[in-house]
Amino acid sequence: MGSALRRIQVGSALSAFGLGFTVPYLYVYVAQVRDLGAGTAGVVLAVFAMAALAVLPFTGRAIDRRGPLSVLVVASAAAAVGAVALGVSAGVTTTVLSAAVLGAGTAVMQPALATMLVRCSDASTRTRVFAMQFFLQNLGLGIGGLVGGQLVDVGKPSSFTVLFLIEAAMFVVLGVVAATVRMPQNRAVTGSTSGEAAAPAAxxxxxxxxxxxxxxxxxxxxxxxxxxxxxxxxxxxxxxxxxxxxxxxxxxxxxxxxxxxxxxxxxxxxxxxxxxxxxxxxxxxxxxxxxxxxxxxxxxxxxxxxxxxxxxxxxxxxxxxxxxxxxxxxxxxxxxxxxxxxxxxxxxxxxxxxxxxxxxxxxxxxxxxxxxxxxxxxxxxxxxxxxxxxxxxxxxxxxxxxxxxSLAPVPSRxxxxxxxxxxxxxxxxxxx
Incomplete structure (x- = not known):
């Protein structure tokens, strides 16, 4: 893989590593550690999912018009803010709002990363590129979950705060790494005169x-x-x-x-x-x-x-x-x-x-x-x-x-x- 692809894959893996720290323990954190009850924990998990459904319909247009890189940087920053806020939240309102910000940020990162991988690959390499991303993300989630399990202590809320701070740091790293990537020029973003450039309007x-x-x-x-x-x-x-x-x-x-x-x-x-x-x-x-x-x-x-x-x-x-x-x-x-x-x-x-x-x-x-x-x-x-x-x-x-x-006649970016x-x-x- 080229330098751009390597950086994208590393950032994607590190963000998955950060998610692995908290996702398996989110219910326990809200219901038991913060003592907000099973009902609130269920609401937090639902809000986490609903926030993604709320932002994804608008994400694609933003990626195609502004470019996946800028969208990814904003999304990783939002996810980092949500993770920090969730790690220090002790009330129902702040916990729910923090989960919404975190859920929206992580949801937007997915199509932005996928589009960056598409822009930095061609038909002949794309299969391996996405397989590598899936491999690294699962490896990151698994290692993050194992390491996080060694750090958590239900009797110490501060141990969970550390997990969320590590997660936030990984999102920041993703944003910083992504910002160093030089993306191939995209005619759809820079304003091509071809007929296809009008497609986003549809x-x-x-x-x-x-x-x-x-x-x-x-x-x-x-x-x-x-x-x-x-x-x-x-x-x-x-x-x-x-x-x-x-x-x-x-x-x-x-x-x-x-x-x-x-x-x-x-x-x-x-x-x-x-x-x-x-x-x-x-x-x-x-x-x-x-x-x-x-x-x-x-x-x-x-x-x-x-x-x-x-x-x-x-x-x-x-x-x-x-x-x-x-x-x-x-x-x-x-x-x-x-x-x-x-x-x-x-x-x-x-x-x-x-x-x-x-x-x-x-x-x-x-x-x-x-x-x-x-x-x-x-x-x-x-x-x-x-x-x-x-x-x-x-x-x-x-x-x-x-x-x-493999039947594609000519490799293309x-x-x-x-x-x-x-x-x-x-x-x-x-x-x-």
Whole structure:
């Protein structure tokens, strides 16, 4: 990778390291350490998610008009302020407001970072770039969580304040590192005279008329709803209630998930990077369907407790394998579908879909996983098979070089153009 890419990846990994310090302990911090109660802790977690939903619809336009670098610097500064404020907040109002600022800042960073990676890569390297980001972010989250767990003490609020200050420092580092990056010139920002420069004016209407992108967003919602939206809610409730595993085992299962991602990422990358993206995503659906069947055995199979525990840990590990296969396929595909002048809007739209799935997933899966054990497993086996069906349907709408980037004729620093179907095609700009 070039110097710009290395700096972006380092900053992204450090911000994930900072998040790992606090995210696993946010509920405990609000409910027990600050003694604000479970109700307030639930409100804080909801506000954290809702703030992201509030800012993401406006983020894409800002990225495409102002550039991802400036947006990222502002977002990292806002996240740092929110983290510091949350670390010293003791009242309900200040805690909720701090969580809103932190949630908004971290949400905006995602599409800004993705757009920077797109601008600093080309169709031939983008798959590995996003796989590297996913690998480093998971590694950062895992290490941050482990280190944070050694520092926290429920009886000492100051220990949690230290965690939030470390998190804030990592966001500041991200902003500083990003500010040193020299981004390639973007014609959409600097004012090209080509017909494509007017694309941002169409905004949401143009995106919704792009059927392949709409199908990818639907597929993305199902992916995040059926997997990520269940990790800390429905699947955790199912594991403790139906499978009878000890709550501490959930930490082992999450560690197994992260370990599989870290260990398998680049092995998986070598296997999938020259294959059709839609087929790889379809295989992920089948792997996750099998994972849910294994979870069904853990809670409904009437085996020994040891077998049930092993089955639940295996479920999380299988999800990790699927995640490792998705990282080099879905995010680069969003970039390759986007017109050059709308990369930020496409990334923000997909981030919004992800956030919606992460908000709806726990609300649906939590109650089902706790009480409707059989229907819960059947429902998410079907959702996982739905991933396979939707991926194969999407593959029929993709151009050959979008579905398999190894077929791209010429490497380019300009993101592949795929205009909405209602618009006339525009010849790609000459590479430099």
């Amino acid at each position: 905004g949401l209407r143009a995106l919704l008329s792009h059927r392949a992108m709409v199908q990818l967003c639907v597929l993305g919602f199902v992916i995040f709803f059926a997997c990520y939206g269940q990790f800390e809610s429905g699947l955790a409730a199912y594991g403790t209630e139906a499978a009878g595993i000890d709550p501490s085992t959930l930490g082992v299962a999450l560690a197994a998930n992260t370990a599989v991602i870290v260990l398998a990422q680049f092995v998986v990358l070598r296997l999938v990077e020259r294959r059709r993206r839609s087929r790889v995503i379809a295989w992920v659906g089948l792997i996750w369907a099998f994972a849910w069947i294994v979870a069904g055995y853990a809670g409904l199979g009437h085996g020994s407790q040891t077998m049930a525990t092993a089955a639940m840990i295996s479920t999380y590990a299988l999800f990790g394998l699927g995640e490792a296969m998705l990282s080099p396929t879905v995010a680069p595909l969003v970039a390759d579908l986007a017109p050059e002048s709308m990369v930020g809007q496409y990334n923000s739209a997909f981030a919004l879909v992800k956030q919606l799935a992460l908000a709806v997933g726990p609300a649906v899966g939590g109650p089902m996983g706790a009480s409707l054990h059989g229907p819960y497993i059947v429902t998410f086996v079907l959702f996982s098979l739905g991933v396979t069906v939707l991926a194969l349907k999407l593959g029929r709408r993709l151009a050959p070089h979008q579905d398999n980037p 300009v993101v592949a153009v795929s205009l909405p179907e209602s618009e006339p095609a525009v010849a790609p700009a000459a590479t430099r």
